[in-house]
Amino acid sequence: MITKYLISRHDKAGIVFLTIVGLMAVLAPLSNLLLPESSPLHVPTYVLALLGKYLCYATLAVALDLVWGYCGILSLGHGAFFALGGYAMGMYLMRQIGTRGVYGNPVLPDFMVFLNWKELPWFWYGFDMFPFSLLMMVAVPGLLAFVFGWLAFRSRVTGVYLSIITQALTYALLLAFFRNDMGFGGNNGLTDFKDILGFNIQADGTRATLFFLSAILLIAVYLISRWIVHTSYGKVLVAVRDAEARARFLGYRTEHYKLFVFTVSAMMAGLAGALYVPQVGIINPSEFAPANSIEAVVWVAVGGRGTLVGAALGAFAVNFMKTFFTTGALAAYWLFLLGGLFILVTLVMPKGILGLFGSMSAKLRKPGSSQPAALQPAE
Amino acid sequence: MTAAPAIPRTTISRIVKSLVLTMLLATGLTLSTATTRAQAPDVDISAALERFSRESLSQTRQAVTSIAESGAPQAQPLLSALLNNRLRFDPATKKVYYRSTGDKWFDAATGKTVAQVPEKLERVRINNRLRVQINQALGTLSLRAPDPKTRIAAAETIFKSKSADALANIDAAIKLERDDAVRSKFEQARAAIIVSREQSTPDERSKAIRTLGGRGDQAAIAALRSLPASADARSKEQAATAIKSIEERLALLAHAQNVWYGLSLGSVLLLAAIGLAITFGVMGVINMAHGEMVMLGAYTTFLVQEGFRALAPGMLDWSLPVALPLAFLVTALVGVAIERGIIRFLYGRPLETLLATWGVSLILQQAIRTMFGPTNQEVSAPSYMSGAFDFMGLSITYGRLWIIVFTLLLFFALLLSIRFTRLGLYMRAVTQNRRMAAAMGIRTPWIDAMTFGLGSGLAGLAGVALSQIDNVSPNLGQNYIIDSFMVVVFGGVGNLWGTLVSAMTLGIANKFLEPFAGAVLAKILILVLLILFIQKRPRGLFALRGRAVEA
Numbered sequence: 001m002i003t004k005y006l007i008s009r010h011d012k013a014g015i016v017f018l019t020i021v022g023l024m025a026v027l028a029p030l031s032n033l034l035l036p037e038s039s040p041l042h043v044p045t046y047v048l049a050l051l052g053k054y055l056c057y058a059t060l061a062v063a064l065d066l067v068w069g070y071c072g073i074l075s076l077g078h079g080a081f082f083a084l085g086g087y088a089m090g091m092y093l094m095r096q097i098g099t100r101g102v103y104g105n106p107v108l109p110d111f112m113v114f115l116n117w118k119e120l121p122w123f124w125y126g127f128d129m130f131p132f133s134l135l136m137m138v139a140v141p142g143l144l145a146f147v148f149g150w151l152a153f154r155s156r157v158t159g160v161y162l163s164i165i166t167q168a169l170t171y172a173l174l175l176a177f178f179r180n181d182m183g184f185g186g187n188n189g190l191t192d193f194k195d196i197l198g199f200n201i202q203a204d205g206t207r208a209t210l211f212f213l214s215a216i217l218l219i220a221v222y223l224i225s226r227w228i229v230h231t232s233y234g235k236v237l238v239a240v241r242d243a244e245a246r247a248r249f250l251g252y253r254t255e256h257y258k259l260f261v262f263t264v265s266a267m268m269a270g271l272a273g274a275l276y277v278p279q280v281g282i283i284n285p286s287e288f289a290p291a292n293s294i295e296a297v298v299w300v301a302v303g304g305r306g307t308l309v310g311a312a313l314g315a316f317a318v319n320f321m322k323t324f325f326t327t328g329a330l331a332a333y334w335l336f337l338l339g340g341l342f343i344l345v346t347l348v349m350p351k352g353i354l355g356l357f358g359s360m361s362a363k364l365r366k367p368g369s370s371q372p373a374a375l376q377p378a379e
Numbered sequence: 380m381t382a383a384p385a386i387p388r389t390t391i392s393r394i395v396k397s398l399v400l401t402m403l404l405a406t407g408l409t410l411s412t413a414t415t416r417a418q419a420p421d422v423d424i425s426a427a428l429e430r431f432s433r434e435s436l437s438q439t440r441q442a443v444t445s446i447a448e449s450g451a452p453q454a455q456p457l458l459s460a461l462l463n464n465r466l467r468f469d470p471a472t473k474k475v476y477y478r479s480t481g482d483k484w485f486d487a488a489t490g491k492t493v494a495q496v497p498e499k500l501e502r503v504r505i506n507n508r509l510r511v512q513i514n515q516a517l518g519t520l521s522l523r524a525p526d527p528k529t530r531i532a533a534a535e536t537i538f539k540s541k542s543a544d545a546l547a548n549i550d551a552a553i554k555l556e557r558d559d560a561v562r563s564k565f566e567q568a569r570a571a572i573i574v575s576r577e578q579s580t581p582d583e584r585s586k587a588i589r590t591l592g593g594r595g596d597q598a599a600i601a602a603l604r605s606l607p608a609s610a611d612a613r614s615k616e617q618a619a620t621a622i623k624s625i626e627e628r629l630a631l632l633a634h635a636q637n638v639w640y641g642l643s644l645g646s647v648l649l650l651a652a653i654g655l656a657i658t659f660g661v662m663g664v665i666n667m668a669h670g671e672m673v674m675l676g677a678y679t680t681f682l683v684q685e686g687f688r689a690l691a692p693g694m695l696d697w698s699l700p701v702a703l704p705l706a707f708l709v710t711a712l713v714g715v716a717i718e719r720g721i722i723r724f725l726y727g728r729p730l731e732t733l734l735a736t737w738g739v740s741l742i743l744q745q746a747i748r749t750m751f752g753p754t755n756q757e758v759s760a761p762s763y764m765s766g767a768f769d770f771m772g773l774s775i776t777y778g779r780l781w782i783i784v785f786t787l788l789l790f791f792a793l794l795l796s797i798r799f800t801r802l803g804l805y806m807r808a809v810t811q812n813r814r815m816a817a818a819m820g821i822r823t824p825w826i827d828a829m830t831f832g833l834g835s836g837l838a839g840l841a842g843v844a845l846s847q848i849d850n851v852s853p854n855l856g857q858n859y860i861i862d863s864f865m866v867v868v869f870g871g872v873g874n875l876w877g878t879l880v881s882a883m884t885l886g887i888a889n890k891f892l893e894p895f896a897g898a899v900l901a902k903i904l905i906l907v908l909l910i911l912f913i914q915k916r917p918r919g920l921f922a923l924r925g926r927a928v929e930a
């Protein structure tokens with residue numbers, strides 16, 4: 001049953017997407033490790049790290065598209081779930097440093113020694129074990145999303161109200177994690193990682209593996225999301241998006257549907273964050289900034305919401321532009337461009353890049369005829 | 380319907396006019412604060428002055444003693460001039476002159492300025508022993524200085540030092556003092572000495588303790604604690620009761636202070652949210668660029684002030700009243716441009732509006748950053764907004780007071796204009812039933828633009844006020860956007876009174892949580908409580924009822 005959904009009934013864009021990410025997952029690390037640096041096909045380590053970052057962003061975008069594109073929940077706080085997963089990974093990596101820290105304390109991370117703490121706070125227990133940490137990377141964002149969603153959906157907080165309180169949620173977390181006495185490294189966050197599962201985090205082999213895992217995660221998240229939206233359950237989600245009241249009157253417990261998809265999406269975002277941290281080498285409270293979450297929304301909007309593939313495409317496109325602009329002399333214009341992108345996408349291409357492709361190919365196939373209104377996301 | 384465009388404009392200008400007027404009126408009030416001066420008797424000190432010209436240290440000593448006792452108004456500047464080698468005498472005429480720190484010459488006999496002093500002047504010499512004597516004399520003199528502020532400061536110094544040497548001086552000063560406020564300060568200083576002195580009698584002590592109890596602040600508690608161990612049991616008990624009652628009073632005062640700070644914070648929240656209450660509350664437009672409108676208002680203030688600095692530095696105090704209408708105009712125009720250019724295509728799609736206006740906010744921020752740089756710009760406070768006064772033990776700064784007054788004026792002006800002006804009527808008509816309003820001949824797109832302009836203009840006015848208490852930087856607006864949305868949602872969308880109540884509640888709650896939880900944690904707690912509150916009452920404190928809800 002599940003395998004049937006996983007291997008069959010893929011649309012063209014999905015197949016192209018899976019092929020590209022799959023090839024990337026295998027070829028980029030191999031080229032980085034095996035080819036000599038002089039070879040034109042060699043992927044330098046910094047490019048690999050950058051692409052790995054994009055892959056994590058793309059995973060976040062797919063998770064966000066699942067709730068926004070298919071269920072109409074515009075979460076302006078998905079960055080919080082991403083960052084929580086990242087913190088869980090960061091805590092594991094901190095515990096792996098052991099006596100190699102500046103202060104050489106075998107148990108306490110450096111910042112705790114610096115703050116004169118005598119023992120490990122209870123919420124740091126267990127993070128020296130990878131299986132437990134892995135569980136937390138999924139469970140903490142999932143639990144937060146579950147509790148938050150349970151409260152919000154049960155009392156029918158919808159639309160912009162929901163968006164605003166998700167934004168308040170990530171803002172509150174931002175303020176909280178900035179505090180030194182929260183025990184998460186305050187302002188500086190967690191950094192200076194040494195190794196992961198015994199492998200040196202700086203080594204090329206580890207980096208290549210992390211890249212491979214990020215690509216696999218993206219594929220897995222995409223397939224799971226696809227499976228969810230193509231089941232009858234997914235059809236109800238779309239019904240909730242387009243006419244929640246009607247779906248409720250038809251007898252569906254809409255809040256249960258929303259809660260489930262919201263929690264699953266938060267877990268996916270948490271995993272993306274967890275893989276993001278070892279690749280960039282730091283996690284700090286600025287990841288909770290509301291602006292980050294909104295930026296993730298624009299990736300989805302640029303790529304085309306309600307398409308999953310589009311979300312990942314948007315994440316790649318926008319972040320590529322961001323890297324291109326912010327590293328050069330054009331840095332001052334990046335925000336103009338990003339701002340313009342927000343306006344452009346909402347005003348003239350509500351279906352995003354993928355929608356643009358769709359209408360173009362439709363015109364090519366049937367010249368003169370108007371394109372079918374396939375996916376028309378409503379509020 | 381051709382007249383419709385003209386009406387809103389007059390309404391707005393009327394609001395602006397009334398705002399400027401109230402600002403002006405209030406300026407006048409602050410400047411005319413009455414001051415009272417102690418009258419010093421006119422005395423002749425020429426005999427003592429003559430001694431200065433004899434060039435003998437012992438003669439100078441006698442002169443200092445008699446001048447200090449004379450109570451002449453010029454005694455204080457004269458003696459400090461002597462201390463700083465600025466006292467001169469004319470060997471020919473035996474007349475004495477002193478020079479002030481401001482390089483003006485005075486006739487020592489009359490204390491009046493002299494335009495031209497004789498060329499050959501000799502300095503009056505002093506030695507270390509004389510310096511000690513002059514310093515003591517000055518201490519006593521400042522208790523008799525013409526300026527009541529100096530006298531109060533002298534009394535406070537004695538109050539803190541509790542030095543028994545000053546007792547005789549202060550007793551004498553109490554007899555001479557005519558200003559009640561200053562005399563009570565003298566008596567408190569005297570009481571502090573009596574309480575801390577070993578040899579005071581129980582009766583003296585009990586009176587002094589009562590005086591200190593009447594003062595009722597932290598310094599009084601410190602003075603009461605200085606009661607020597609050898610004191611009698613009754614005084615000790617009395618002092619303990621007095622300390623307790625002062626502490627209770629102080630606790631009450633702390634609550635009052637919290638309420639005041641809360642109102643102050645609440646008015647800042649209200650300022651930031653008031654424009655949003657129109658654009659989001661009345662029109663239902665999620666304007667994420669609202670914070671940037673506030674920022675534009677603040678930058679307008681900065682530019683106006685720079686203009687005044689360059690062209691008319693003497694009239695710098697006028698920059699705020701001038702900035703108010705300008706900021707309103709600038710932000711209202713930007714608001715209308717945003718509405719016409721972007722938002723009108725997105726009505727009925729709130730989530731898209733949210734994203735597009737977020738884009739606008741990024742562009743505005745970056746534009747300001749490109750033009751003015753990322754650093755904070757300095758906006759100075761006009762004279763009527765700096766300083767503080769004491770109200771029943773509460774220290775109230777004029778800046779905060781002005782912001783509260785301004786916010787309330789703005790709020791009520793807005794309330795009245797929505798209720799009683801033509802634009803307000805049209806606005807309500809369009810929000811209640813757009814199609815019907817259109818059928819009655821109201822140009823609804825025009826009203827949309829004007830309403831959005833009004834909301835943006837209000838944000839600009841808020842920016843003028845906030846430039847006084849916050850850093851004027853491109854990020855100014857970002858700090859307010861989430862708070863403003865919280866205020867509007869908490870109060871109930873579409874309800875101005877709700878916005879007022881919610882801003883004040885949030886402000887006061889925040890300030891009462893701060894002592895227990897710290898500033899950041901208090902803010903987090905408030906956010907969490909708000910998130911929980913919205914679950915309970917998704918439509919806010921004062922939800923609209925009836926058909927308007929579903930519209």
